Each structure stands twice: as structure tokens, then as C-alpha cells.
Amino acid sequence: MRKLVVWMPFGVVAVLLATFAAGLLNPSDRAVASGMVGRTVPAFRLAGVRAPDQGLETGYFADGKPRLLNIFASWCGPCVAEAPVLMDLQRAGVEITGIAVHDRADDLRAFLARRGNPYSRIGMDPEGRAQIAFGSAGVPETFVVNGRGTIVYQHIGIITANDVPIILAKLRRAG
Amino acid sequence: MIAELGLAALWLGAALALLQLALGALALGTRHAGLQPALPAVAVAQAVLTGIAFLCLVALFMRSDMSVLLVATNSHSAKPMLYKFAGTWGNHEGSMLLWVSILAAGGALVALLERRLPMRTKTATLAAQAAIAIGFYAFLLFSSNPFARLNPAAPDGQGLNPLLQDPGLAFHPPTLYLGYVGMSVAFSFAVGALVTRDVGPGLARAMRPWVLGAWIFLTLGISAGSYWAYYELGWGGWWFWDPVENASLMPWLAATALLHSVTVLATRNGLPAWTIMLSVVAFSMSMVGTFLVRSGILTSVHSFAVDPTRGAFILGLLAVYIGGAMALFALRIGTVQSGSPFEPVSREGALVLNNLLLSGILVVVLVGTLYPLALEAANGTRLSVGAPYFNSSAGPLALLLLLVMAAGPLLRWRRDHPASLAARLAIPVLVLAAALLLVVAFLRPISLLPLLGLVTAAAVGTASLAPLWRRNLARTPLFTWGMVVAHLGCAVSLAGMAADSAFTKEVLVSLQVGETRRVGPYSVTFRQVSEVPGPNWSALDAELLVQRGSQAPFVMHPQSRTFTDPPMETNESAIATAWDGQLYLVVSAPQDDIHYPIRMWWKPFVTLIWLGGIMMALGGGLALLGRVDRDVFGWRRRLAGRAA
Incomplete structure (x- = not known):
């Protein structure tokens, strides 16, 4: 009996280390992947930035043309860093739609005036409901949506120059 | 040149650690016992070389030498000098080099200062210390070389995490490391004594100053880290139950338990197995803490580089050291004589209860920290364990612990009468009742845990002063003062926590x-x-x-x-x-x-939290002075007295 007891600490340590090893062997991806990839864009209808501007809604994605949907905000620091890359993509002929989350019209206008406006349409998502419906956990995030309105790819975080070829390849395949 | 010098010194230090282990192993055999006196010299040389390596890295950072990869990725020429200096250990490689340097310095101090242990036990202790160091040298040299060059050199560095640009950074990690590594010495003593079958009061007296010193640094490090998070993160909280915070709290809990059980072993020859187990656990928790922080296995606000190979390396070290020590414990603890007996109502009894409660809190924190990891490994579910779990499970245990702490110092060794304890506790109990009435009458509404916290703090504060009653204060030994101040610090800290959570x-x-x-x-x-x-x-x-x-x-x-x-x-x-x-x-x-x-x-009253922390460390300091005076230098005085 005492023999067993004195080996108990050793056993506890072995279990502990096995847990660590398991944790190390499956380094989990800390980004939260959206469950919406492979499915049709959720039903949403968002107003434009200000009265005459057009907003964004589900139906817009069913016209046969693949495009990007960028979830962003004027208050988001990394989105500032991403802005030039989005401008390059737009100049390369990629259509980018945007959902501005928890944003305000004045701030957003100032942001677009300063950083450039790569978006064909922007939907205002003041309470972040559309963002949640897309399964997005933060800004910026970008979805590739094909012409039938199916989400084919999710990019979490800033799109850097290195990511551009992947994004373009996904768009080409979606077309 | 400086980088190459540093690297050469580091390799030489590693070689000497290997030599130290080999000599130690040989010397413990019967045929080469004459080698024993060589070990202290090797230990000191090893510490000097590693110290040189660390100073080289400091120099590279202060000169902003951008041809060194580590400097280029972690520093910037525009950074204020203090942060260039502190940047030396504000990164993975530098902090591991600091760890090894302190480890080697600990070994050298044991080599120079320890005179009371039998030679064989001291030799085994130094060999164990070298064995720990070798693993970390290998880790540095094979997977995290701090002196790697960058060719071509960078025009300027990539800065430093701005959250870490703070005077707190200059002292927080080194303080914690001093604590962690102090625990390594206690661990080495325990392993050494198991090897030579020499567990007893002498070992406890040798170990005690190290445990006290390490505990002081851990206390200061945790208090400073908590204050740093409080003013720097801007969230208004002072403890977030973040995995990295828990990683520093767990060794502290084990060290606190060890601190008390080592005293029982030193004064009463009791709890030998507990003391050995706790010294192994305390250093194990320090290494687990380092592993959790350095491997990036847990998500945390303390974002350090995530590198699975490094994680695997440290995990290997953990397996060898902790697994080895636990196996040694299982094999040898049967040879340790069971300690002197005592009654349940006695100071030993209170200290055992205190140890059990501290271990309980340690398990609560460990489980809460690792549960998400285990669950994800088991079935991929992700969750995070937050403050509600920790507060509701560790909180009541901590309150109980403090109540035991109030009674413990008022009990006699070996056996005591419950009735006389009750008499000694009369005044604290009256204070408790008065505090309860006052809080309920004037400070409502208040939730349960803060209420209990305030009331307990009042009673514990009074009780912690009780050992000084009717005593000649001038003749009260320093370590008794230390205990009183540290226990009072616990009460002060608790009062701050309760006031902050109730009245913010x-x-x-x-x-x-x-x-x-x-x-x-x-x-x-x-x-x-x-x-x-x-x-x-x-x-x-x-x-x-x-x-x-x-x-x-x-x-x-x-x-x-x-x-x-x-x-x-x-x-x-x-x-x-x-x-x-x-x-x-x-x-x-x-x-x-x-x-x-x-x-x-x-x-x-939020400041009381850290004031209490400082008082605990100060109490530890007084006790350390008292113990060093008696345990380390006392023998000389006695020798001198005998000669005269």
C-alpha cells in the first residue's frame, strides 16, 4: 500500500506531462474559424454609410460574380495597415465589398477619405449582427464569396502583400 | 567580438557544469571520494563564466549591436537606455540566459557558504544543481542561441513590445527568476539528501535560508507584477487569473507550504517526507511556469514567442527533472525515518493543516490553468476558465488558511489543550465579532466573500500580533518578528482585496x-x-x-x-x-x-494589497536575517565560545 502511495506523485507528474505533450503536438490554431465557409452568405440587409449611398444585402452576392467581403472598422488599427493592400487589390480589378462594424458615418467617411476607398459597396453594421452571422470574431477579416453567394474562403487578420496571391487564386477558382 | 566571447563563455560554462556532474557522480562512489573538494571550485568557475556570457549580452543590447539577431529583433536604437538594458531579458533567449546565470550563481553560493552539511550531501547537492543547469545550457546552445549573428546586419531594430517598456519590466522578471532559481537550490538539497540518505534537521537548516530567500523574491515579484498589470494594462484590476500569473502563483504557494514544513523539520524533526516532496514540487512548479510561458501552449495576455520545438525541449527537461526527482522520492523515501510524533492540536498540527490548505489552493489553480489545455487535447473543445471559478474555489480555501494561520503561532509544539488555545484566541474572536457587527451595520450591501474577507482580516491582523503579547520585545528573536510582520501582511493584503472588491x-x-x-x-x-x-x-x-x-x-x-x-x-x-x-x-x-x-x-484601500505584499516580503527578510544569523553563523560563534 505504502509502495503505491509513494509512487503516486510520479504518476501525477506523468499524466501532467502527457497532457502537455498532447497540447504541444496539436498546436491549436487560436484563430476562430467561421462555420459559414462552404455555405451561402447569411440573410442580412445593411444600410449605406449615409443617405444616398447604397448599402449591402444578401441578394447582392448572387449576380454570378466572385468578390471579396471585407469586415472592417474605422476604429481598428490593423485595418489602417491593411488599407493600402486593399487599394492594390481593387486597382488589380478585384471587387471588394465592406461591412463596417460598430462604426459611425462621420468616422468612416474620414477614414475612407484618408486611407482611400477600395469598396464598391459598404454596409453599416452598427451592432455587429451581420458580423456575427458571418461567423467572424474580429476585424479585419475577409471572405471570398463566389457568384452563387457561397462563402469559399475566410482570411483572418490583415491581408498582407504575401497573402495577395492566395486571395487572387481563391477568387479565380471561385469565378 | 563581444558576441563570440559571450558564446565561448557560455560553452565553457556548460562544459564545467558537465564536469561538475561527472565529478560529483564519481565522488559519491567509494573509490573516488577524494574528488569531493574539487566540486565547489568548479561550481564557482561555472558561475563566473556564465556571468560573463550574460554581461556580454547586456553589453550587446546597450550598444545596440544590430549585427546580433536577438538585438535586431528585440531592441531599437531610439529606445531609452534603461529599456535597452532591460531588453536583455525581455525576450526568450535573453531570459533563459538570465535563468541559467542565476542557476549557476545559486550553485556557486552553495559551494562557498554551505559548511554545516556533511561533505557527501553537499557534493550530491552540487551535482544535482549541475544536472539541472546542463539541461538549460543545452536548451540555450542548441535551440535558443542568444548570440546568433545576423548577416547582413539590420539598419535598426524591430523595437520592443511597448507594454513592456516600463520600469516594472526592468525588475519584474529578474525578481521572479531569483525566486524560481532559489527553489532550484532547495530542490538540489532535497535530491542530494535523498541520494545520500541524509534527510533530517541538518538538511532543513541548510535549506531554510534558500527557501526563505526564494520566497521573498517570489513574493516581491508577484506583488510587483500585480501592480504592473494594474497600472499598465489600464483595466483597473490587479489580478486576472491569467495563466502566466498563475504560473508565478503556483511556485509561491508551494514555497509558502515548504517554508513552514521546513521549519517543522528543522526545529522538531517532523514532516521529513512532506518537506522533501514540497521542495520537489516548488521547483517543479517553477519549471512548469517557465514551460507554460515559454512554449506558448496556453493563450495569455503575456504574448511571448510561440515555438513548439522549444516547448518540446523544455517538456523533455521537465520529464527528466521532475519525473526523475519523483522516482527518486518513491525509491528512497522508505529509508527516511518517520518524524517525531505530535498531537492533532499542536503547532505541527496547524502547520500540517496549513500545508494541506496551501496544497489544495495549488491544485485548484493548477487544475484551472490546465483544464482548458487537457480538454482541448481530449476532444478539441475550447473554453477558458475565468475569475469566477478561481475566486469561488480558491477564495474560501484561502480564508480558511488565514484562520488557521491566526491560530497556528499561538499553539505549542507537540501537544496543546484546546481550552488554552481558546483562551489565547479570545481577543481575536472578539475583534472578529466586532468587525462583523460594524460591517453589517455600516457597510451594507456587501457580498459574502468580501464580507468574510474584511472580518477575517480584522481577526487575523489581531491574532498575528498575539505572539508578541507579554514578551520582552527587545529580546524577541528576529525570526519571530519576521513571522509576525509577514502574517500581519497577509491580513493587510486581504483587507485591501476585500475593500477593493466590495467598495470600488x-x-x-x-x-x-x-x-x-x-x-x-x-x-x-x-x-x-x-x-x-x-x-x-x-x-x-x-x-x-x-x-x-x-x-x-x-x-x-x-x-x-x-x-x-x-x-x-x-x-x-x-x-x-x-x-x-x-x-x-x-x-x-x-x-x-x-x-x-x-x-x-x-x-x-486598494494600496493595502501591495503594502501587504511588501510586509510579507519584509517579514521574510527579518526571518532570513534571524535564521542566517543562527543557522549559518551561529556555529562559528559556538565554536569560538568552545575554544575560549
């Missing part, structure tokens, strides 16, 4: 220039906002005029800082300390051009 006032407002809001006893007027340039940041500086009652108003300046390299925003809180609490202000970037979000907290 929080206001979030969106203010225009000229507007005034009240929080707690203060009225805060938003006077103006300006842009302030810093060395590598620019800040939005809000000027707020603060007035309390009819006292003279004063100005506070919270800032929202934007760092350029790397781009990042931080909030610099502004804190005003009064005798009865702190006013804590945070400003964020404006929503538009005129409205600034300002968060204001009035935190009554």
Missing part, C-alpha cells in the same frame, strides 16, 4: 472639454487635451482637474499612447494615491473630435 466605484463617461463628473469622493473636470511626443511614441494627453471635497485641486494626465515601432496603442493610466485609496483614470482615443471616453475608478 466605476464610471465610464464620454466627456467634452469643460465637463465635470463625480466618482467616489472626487469631482473630475476635463480641462484640455493635447498631443505629446515621446521617444518612440506619440500620446494623446488629457488634462483633468481633480478635487476632493474642499481640498486643493490637482491635475492628472492619463494618456493614450500610439507607438510607431511596432504599431500599437496603449493606455497610460493616471493614478492618484490618497491614504484611503486610489483614483484611477484612463483615457481612450476619441469617438469623434470632441467626445473622449474616460474611465474613472475610485478604489478604496
Whole structure:
């Protein structure tokens, strides 16, 4: 009996280390992947930035043309860093739609005036409901949506120059 | 040249550690016992070489030598000198080099100072210390070389995480490391004594100053880390149950238990197996802490480089050292004589209960920290364990622990009468009842845990002074003073925690220039906002005029800082300390051009939390002085007395 007891600490340590090893062997991806990839864009209808501007809604994605949907905000620091890359993509002929989350019209206008406006349409998502419906956990995030309105790819975080070829390849395949 | 010199010194240090282990192993055999006197010299040389390696790295950082990869990725020539210096250990490689340097210094100090242990046990201890060091040398040299060159050299560095640009950083990690590595010495003593079958009061007396010293540094490190998170993160909280915080708390809990059980072994020859087990656990927890922080296996606000190969390396070291020590414990503990007997109602009994409660809290924290990891390994579910779990499970245990702490010092060794204990506890119990009445009468509404906290703090504070009653204060030994001050510190800290959680006032407002809001006893007027340039940041500086009652108003300046390299925003809180609490202000970037979000907290008596921490460390310091005087130098005096 005492023999067993004195080996108990050793056993506890072995279990502990096995847990660590398991944790190390499956380094989990800390980004939260959206469950919406492979499915049709959720039903949403968002107003434009200000009265005459057009907003964004589900139906817009069913016209046969693949495009990007960028979830962003004027208050988001990394989105500032991403802005030039989005401008390059737009100049390369990629259509980018945007959902501005928890944003305000004045701030957003100032942001677009300063950083450039790569978006064909922007939907205002003041309470972040559309963002949640897309399964997005933060800004910026970008979805590739094909012409039938199916989400084919999710990019979490800033799109850097290195990511551009992947994004373009996904768009080409979606077309 | 400096980098190559550093690397050469590090290799030589590693070679000497290997030599130290080999000599130790040989010397413990019967045929080469004559080798024993060589070990201390090797240990000292090893520490000197590793110290040189560390100083070389410091020099590289201070000169901003961008041809060294580590400097180029972690420093910047525009950084203030203090942060270049502190940047030496503000990164993975540098912090591991600091760890090894302190480890080697610990070994050298044992070699130089330890005179009372039998030679064989000292030899085994130094060999164990070398065995630990070898693993970390290998880790540095094979997977995290701090001296790697960058060719071509970078034009300038990539900066340093701005959150870490703070005077707190200069002292927080080294303080914790001193604590961790002090535990390594206790671990080596335990392993050495198991090897030579020499577990007894002599071992405990040799180990005790190290445990005390390490515990002081851990206490200071945790208190400082908590205050750093409090003013730097700008969230108004002082403990977040973050995995990295828990990683420093777990060794502290084990060290606190060890501190008390080592005293039982030293004075009463009791609890030998417990003491050995706790010294193994305390250092194991230090290594587990390092592993959790360095492997990036857990997500945390303390974002360090995530590197699975490094994680695997440290995991291997953990397996060898902890697994080895536990196996040695299982094999040899049967040869340790069971300690002197004692009754349940005795000071030993209270200390056993204290150890069990501390271990209980340790298990609660360990489980809470690792549960998400285990669950994800088991079935991929992700969750995080937050403050509600920790507070509701560790909180009651901690309160119980403090009650035992109040009674423990008033008990006699070996056996005591419950009735006489009750008599000695009469005054603290009266204070407890009075505090309960006062709180319930004047401070309602209050939730249960803070209520119990305040009441317990009052009783424990009174009881902790009790060992001084009717005593000649001038002749009271230093370590008794130390115990009283440290226990009083626990009560002070607890009072601060309870007051903060029960009475904090929080206001979030969106203010225009000229507007005034009240929080707690203060009225805060938003006077103006300006842009302030810093060395590598620019800040939005809000000027707020603060007035309390009819006292003279004063100005506070919270800032929202934007760092350029790397781009990042931080909030610099502004804190005003009064005798009865702190006013804590945070400003964020404006929503538009005129409205600034300002968060204001009035935190009554929150400073007591850290004051208590400092008192605990101070108490530890007094006890250490007393013990060193008696345990380490006392023998000389006795020898001198005998000679005369």
C-alpha cells in the first residue's frame, strides 16, 4: 500500500506531462474559424454609410460574380495597415465589398477619405449582427464569396502583400 | 567580438557544469571520494563564466549591436537606455540566459557558504544543481542561441513590445527568476539528501535560508507584477487569473507550504517526507511556469514567442527533472525515518493543516490553468476558465488558511489543550465579532466573500500580533518578528482585496472639454487635451482637474499612447494615491473630435494589497536575517565560545 502511495506523485507528474505533450503536438490554431465557409452568405440587409449611398444585402452576392467581403472598422488599427493592400487589390480589378462594424458615418467617411476607398459597396453594421452571422470574431477579416453567394474562403487578420496571391487564386477558382 | 566571447563563455560554462556532474557522480562512489573538494571550485568557475556570457549580452543590447539577431529583433536604437538594458531579458533567449546565470550563481553560493552539511550531501547537492543547469545550457546552445549573428546586419531594430517598456519590466522578471532559481537550490538539497540518505534537521537548516530567500523574491515579484498589470494594462484590476500569473502563483504557494514544513523539520524533526516532496514540487512548479510561458501552449495576455520545438525541449527537461526527482522520492523515501510524533492540536498540527490548505489552493489553480489545455487535447473543445471559478474555489480555501494561520503561532509544539488555545484566541474572536457587527451595520450591501474577507482580516491582523503579547520585545528573536510582520501582511493584503472588491466605484463617461463628473469622493473636470511626443511614441494627453471635497485641486494626465515601432496603442493610466485609496483614470482615443471616453475608478484601500505584499516580503527578510544569523553563523560563534 505504502509502495503505491509513494509512487503516486510520479504518476501525477506523468499524466501532467502527457497532457502537455498532447497540447504541444496539436498546436491549436487560436484563430476562430467561421462555420459559414462552404455555405451561402447569411440573410442580412445593411444600410449605406449615409443617405444616398447604397448599402449591402444578401441578394447582392448572387449576380454570378466572385468578390471579396471585407469586415472592417474605422476604429481598428490593423485595418489602417491593411488599407493600402486593399487599394492594390481593387486597382488589380478585384471587387471588394465592406461591412463596417460598430462604426459611425462621420468616422468612416474620414477614414475612407484618408486611407482611400477600395469598396464598391459598404454596409453599416452598427451592432455587429451581420458580423456575427458571418461567423467572424474580429476585424479585419475577409471572405471570398463566389457568384452563387457561397462563402469559399475566410482570411483572418490583415491581408498582407504575401497573402495577395492566395486571395487572387481563391477568387479565380471561385469565378 | 563581444558576441563570440559571450558564446565561448557560455560553452565553457556548460562544459564545467558537465564536469561538475561527472565529478560529483564519481565522488559519491567509494573509490573516488577524494574528488569531493574539487566540486565547489568548479561550481564557482561555472558561475563566473556564465556571468560573463550574460554581461556580454547586456553589453550587446546597450550598444545596440544590430549585427546580433536577438538585438535586431528585440531592441531599437531610439529606445531609452534603461529599456535597452532591460531588453536583455525581455525576450526568450535573453531570459533563459538570465535563468541559467542565476542557476549557476545559486550553485556557486552553495559551494562557498554551505559548511554545516556533511561533505557527501553537499557534493550530491552540487551535482544535482549541475544536472539541472546542463539541461538549460543545452536548451540555450542548441535551440535558443542568444548570440546568433545576423548577416547582413539590420539598419535598426524591430523595437520592443511597448507594454513592456516600463520600469516594472526592468525588475519584474529578474525578481521572479531569483525566486524560481532559489527553489532550484532547495530542490538540489532535497535530491542530494535523498541520494545520500541524509534527510533530517541538518538538511532543513541548510535549506531554510534558500527557501526563505526564494520566497521573498517570489513574493516581491508577484506583488510587483500585480501592480504592473494594474497600472499598465489600464483595466483597473490587479489580478486576472491569467495563466502566466498563475504560473508565478503556483511556485509561491508551494514555497509558502515548504517554508513552514521546513521549519517543522528543522526545529522538531517532523514532516521529513512532506518537506522533501514540497521542495520537489516548488521547483517543479517553477519549471512548469517557465514551460507554460515559454512554449506558448496556453493563450495569455503575456504574448511571448510561440515555438513548439522549444516547448518540446523544455517538456523533455521537465520529464527528466521532475519525473526523475519523483522516482527518486518513491525509491528512497522508505529509508527516511518517520518524524517525531505530535498531537492533532499542536503547532505541527496547524502547520500540517496549513500545508494541506496551501496544497489544495495549488491544485485548484493548477487544475484551472490546465483544464482548458487537457480538454482541448481530449476532444478539441475550447473554453477558458475565468475569475469566477478561481475566486469561488480558491477564495474560501484561502480564508480558511488565514484562520488557521491566526491560530497556528499561538499553539505549542507537540501537544496543546484546546481550552488554552481558546483562551489565547479570545481577543481575536472578539475583534472578529466586532468587525462583523460594524460591517453589517455600516457597510451594507456587501457580498459574502468580501464580507468574510474584511472580518477575517480584522481577526487575523489581531491574532498575528498575539505572539508578541507579554514578551520582552527587545529580546524577541528576529525570526519571530519576521513571522509576525509577514502574517500581519497577509491580513493587510486581504483587507485591501476585500475593500477593493466590495467598495470600488466605476464610471465610464464620454466627456467634452469643460465637463465635470463625480466618482467616489472626487469631482473630475476635463480641462484640455493635447498631443505629446515621446521617444518612440506619440500620446494623446488629457488634462483633468481633480478635487476632493474642499481640498486643493490637482491635475492628472492619463494618456493614450500610439507607438510607431511596432504599431500599437496603449493606455497610460493616471493614478492618484490618497491614504484611503486610489483614483484611477484612463483615457481612450476619441469617438469623434470632441467626445473622449474616460474611465474613472475610485478604489478604496486598494494600496493595502501591495503594502501587504511588501510586509510579507519584509517579514521574510527579518526571518532570513534571524535564521542566517543562527543557522549559518551561529556555529562559528559556538565554536569560538568552545575554544575560549
